[in-house]
Amino acid sequence: MSLDKVKRRDFLKILGWGGAGATLVGCDMPTTVTLEEGKEEVVAYLAPEEYVIPGIGVWYASTCQQCPAACGLHGRVREGRVLKLEGNPDSSVNTGKLCQMGQAGLQGHYNPDRISKPMARKGGALAEVSWDEALAILDDKTGTKSGLDGTRLAWVTGAVSGHQSVMINAHLASTGSKNHFVQEVVNDAVWRAVCQDMLGVSNPRLRLDKAGVVLSFGADFLGTWGSPVHFSREYSKFRNSPRGTLIQAEPKMTLTGANADLWLPARPGTEGILALGIANELMVAQGVDNIPAQFKSLIRAYPLNKVANETGLSAEHIRNAAKMLKQRGPSLVMAGASAQGHEHGYQAVAAAMMLNIILGNVGKTIQAGPEVPFNQMRASAGGSSDIVAFADGLDKSDYDVVFFYNANPVYTAPDALKIKDKLGKIGFKVALSQFEDETTSQADLVLPLTSALEDWGTHVSPVQTGASEISVQQPLMEKLYSETRGFGDIMLALLKIRKSNAFSGFDDYYAYLRNAVSNMPAGSKKNSGGDDWSMALQTGLLAVNGRSADIAARVVPISMPAVSDNQQYPLHLAPSARLGLWDGRHANLPWLQEAPDQISKVVWDSWAELHPKTAAKLGIKQGDLIKISSSHGTIQARVYIYKGVNKDTVAVPLGQGHEGYGRYANGLGVNPLKILNPVTDARTGELALFATRVSVSPAGSDDGGKLVRMGGSETQVGRKLVATISADVFERTEGGA
């Protein structure tokens, strides 16, 4: 090789040989400033525990607080810092696994936007105060000499369980109030109501592992329904030998939909009609005859062609779904967000449950699970009906004092409910919070909470797992901010202010919990050998003897309205939740902002999903900025054109559009909840999240921004990266069965 003919490739090869030597010559560079001697401090332990070795992590058990599912945690602690979270293998909820939201719990804990000191409103603005001052203000406003009419006090919280529930109830009891609003936008409240009415059990155990075919009406159980981690584990059993069949009916493809064998993008609001159509096909073509008479007449009114017409699906697909349900059973039918999110949401979910009844699933794939025997500790899973009920109460000026904990109604409530304005009607608002958010910033008094990794607690999962467990939350490290306090400790202080005798014998929440665990009735305990409390801390769990209720199918009247057209607002808005930002509570965690959406691969932003045909009809191209208008407002987002959305639907994800949630969340994207029509499900009062009609048009002016996506293209561009073969061809050429 002559040197004057060195090509680029040869040059790189030579560089490769010489690379090691060439780069290593630079290794004797002087050390950088941070490594100067005598600048950094190194502090030894005063008197360490025997098992503590600097540089080597110790794992402690606790409970995840990133969503209401209450997964068991193991946290690695090194040199007094928690560094990594994993699932607790002993927990029946997550059996050793942890989702991305759980992993990102660390970023909530170390978040620079945490509130470190109590704050009180002085001259219109929040200013830091001492705890003594904060407690004096609380005494002045809520104490026994405050003149407060206790019934005019309310608690607004997120899902809560365990002894935290007990404490809130004790505080309410001390004032005589019954106002506890449990607000969760991502919920399964309608499903629970239907289960209660049609099975006699509000929280049945779903045996995906026993099912051969699962039909889910918008229940994104791999992403946002119940416990994603628990159901993912069950799903893997369902998909293994023999492989179960998954059918998903929903207007916008969720993570679960993306995994389905048959994905049915029924027109929003027709999920119940689809269920009745499938029932009709089961009755007429598949010979299912064990159908209660009340259902029979209803089902007859939904022949295949009519249902195909109303849902916008092909009759062939509906016929196939019915065939699979019958022939690949045992089956299991579930219903979630997009089915329940309508004025007739209860009816749609009831129609889905009817399928379970006529397919004989009750008692087989839907069972009554053992529940924790202590009613007062069971999970209040909550729902959006409590947002509406709270807004109604505010309209009537029902509350003088309101406590907020793990709830952000100013962000999650539709603008039409005017929660932010109405909060002004409350005389005294207290927020117990780790972060300043849209609701906290309206409060008159802000009490800084420790992070979930610094606090004590007990939790009961709202999901039936087959085991009856109380999950223990213990601090994984010392408090980062000395003036933050644990939720339980604050509750004890509040009870003291109310001169309540409940729990007055306990110095702190730790002492109370320890006592409560040690004094559990002997018959309820399952742990054996050794001290209960030590066992609970070691394993992170308290196994208790559960109680199972009886489960039996009951018939309820179902009526299904047709979906009407709307000329002014032709499209349906699908505000879709995703595993990641959830209802927006995780928008301040950069890891979750950075993790691409499972379907669109978008990061750090909102987007609007449109079907290619709908986009073409509206003259909208990939990445265009569009206006989405409902009768209650307009939002703007860039378009992601994708086939995984119903043609009459525009889907906008939940989670972004924060205005006061810290440096990482603010100013990103939009919040689709803001433009919702405040209509509710007629039976349960749940906000009909999927019932809002919208119009879509190009935004007009465009700042030239881009939708940042972590995915390149949706197709293989003919490169055959993944070889596929149709089932027909496979059967013909490979002799597949």
Add this chain to the structure above:
Amino acid sequence: MSVTQHFSAGRIVPCDLKRTSRVRTLPGSAVFVLLCLAYLMLSTAALAEGVESTVPGAVAPVGTYEGEDVKQPIEFPHYIHAKVNKINCMYCHTYARRSKVAGIPPTSKCMGCHSVIATDKPRIKKLTEYWEKKEPPKWKKVHDVPDFVHFTHEKHLRRFVFNNDAMPVERVSEVCAFCHGEVKDMKVAKKTKPLNMGFCRRCHEANNGPFDCWKCHK
């Protein structure tokens, strides 16, 4: 413009200098390749560096460093402990054999002896004050490597002491001295070795240590 500059402008460093012609760039690449080869030869020569050491089966790394005197909260005299009283380094730095860090001994360990020994000395009085306040002294770090370097004491001790049959553990200070110098002759510890990548690399080469990038950079 020299040939080398022209090469780097045209091929590697994006800047506003335009490539003139392909004919003129080729000799540039040739010169660069020669330079690379020269570097390779020079550095290969350097790889074999190392000096004989008292530790059997080991070659001591080469390199010196003129460290600063570091002011510590208590002037801890290493020579009294390690030389006069012949205390093994790992008696106090007990984590070295178990963990990536050698660890500063916990205050309780100091007090284990000094609640009875030399209690009248000013430095011990100061130490006792810390102990009684339940506050460990805030020592200043003398030896450190950047966060992107994974250095573990445990593996080095295993190689040179515990898996080295000819090396009695009583003489561990000779191994410590590879990187920390003759601490037993010092009062307050001072950095006397460069602890940079060249220093590590030469020792790894001389002692057949792992040479993959990700052994240290992970």
